[in-house]
Amino acid sequence: MVLSELELRHFRNLGIQELRFPPEGVAVIGENAQGKTNLLEAIYYLESFRSFRGAGDRELTEFAKDVFHLRGSVKGDRPATVAAGFDRKRKKKRVSVDGNESVRISEALGRLGAVVFSPADVDLVNGGPRLRRRFLDILLSLNLGGYVGALSVYRQALAQRNAALRADAGAMAVRAWDALLVKNGARVTRVRGAWVADQAGTFARYCSAISGNDPLTMSYRPDLGGDDSSVPDEETIREQFHARLEESWSRDVRRGVTTCGPHRDDLLFTIASKRRALPARTFGSGGQRRTAALALRLAEAATIRGQRGADPILLLDDAFAELDERRSERVMTLLQEECPGQVILTAPKESDVRLRGPSLARWSIREGMIEA
Ligand SMILES: Nc1ncnc2c1ncn2[C@@H]1O[C@H](COP(=O)(O)OP(=O)(O)O)[C@@H](O)[C@H]1O
Ligand SMILES: [Mg+2]
Incomplete structure (x- = not known):
């Protein structure tokens, strides 16, 4: 391009x-x-x-x-x-x-x-999960057809459900949103998980290439459970989501907010040390964290190239x-x-x-x- x-x-x-x-x-x-x-x-x-x-x-x-x-x-x-x-x-x-x-x-x-590389990208590693979800959402909205639609319906359903919870509108009014929430939330979870699973190897390879062999990995932490080593199909995620909504019902009512779903996902960067894996966000050196941020942008570039067959x-x-x-x-x-x-x-x-x-x-x- x-x-x-x-x-x-x-x-x-x-x-x-x-x-x-x-x-x-x-x-x-x-x-x-x-x-x-x-x-x-x-x-x-x-x-x-x-x-x-x-x-x-x-x-x-x-x-x-x-x-x-x-x-x-x-x-x-x-x-x-x-x-x-x-x-x-x-x-x-x-x-x-x-x-x-x-x-x-x-x-x-x-x-x-297009892909932007900016010094502020290091916040993707240093900052809170909201920034990493935003990264995933923008990347997937721009590059994978159907994602942005599912995400926006999910957000609307979540906002309506939360409004009903806050207003103490009763179980019927709250649960009226569950079907939309689950259907679109499962799609969001699935697409995010598939992208991370797809790009994890590329990400690790970029990290080693930049740092001269300092193994860093990227993994998906969906709120609905599981990880990117096996991304369940949408049907399975929908079942999990329904079960989680049941479990968290009394907590949701007490707090006046929906406490489970992909709006609580995270993307994790870890340093594979000899004895155990450590989160880069808290244990990474400045250089390691900047490396992870760059590798993430390079993985974004690779996604665009893969989708369009053009640089x-x-x-x-x-x-x-x-x-x-x-x-x-x-x-x-x-x-x-x-x-x-x-x-x-x-x-x-x-x-x-x-x-x-x-x-x-x-x-x-x-x-x-x-x-x-
Ligand atoms: N809405 C705006 N209208 C006019 N000038 C703006 C506006 N927003 C930012 N600026 C100006 O843009 C400049 C900063 O631009 P920026 O691209 O961030 O600089 P840099 O060259 O350091 O990257 C500042 O001078 C600021 O006053
Ligand atoms: Mg500038």
């Missing part, structure tokens, strides 16, 4: 600009707070229709403006022109694909085939600044081998650009304005 053109209007500090990207990509160089991350955020917005930094659409709109627009054209296995806009006053988000404005956001997701667009946000020299060299090698497609990277200085050598075009950015 190749991003060929990008049109920006009032997104953050990027003003009004039209950019044409070389097929092999570009290194965007600029000092702090000039808009480097904003540019990658704009590009990834056209992939996911949200900020990869977790910012709301209002924050993405240029200060003192009411509306932002973005439009990008991708070439590759599924060429498309994707556009998005947000109106702060009317609180309205619009997307279009190839000019078709009636397309739903869920249908427009994942058109670019993803890499968006690297000053991503390797904090790695030690040897790890960062190994990451560069791995990226060259595994991700030979277009790369759009940012760096504070020319000397920080260590990928693809001098052949990669250099652009500069200052106060949001990009110069090719």
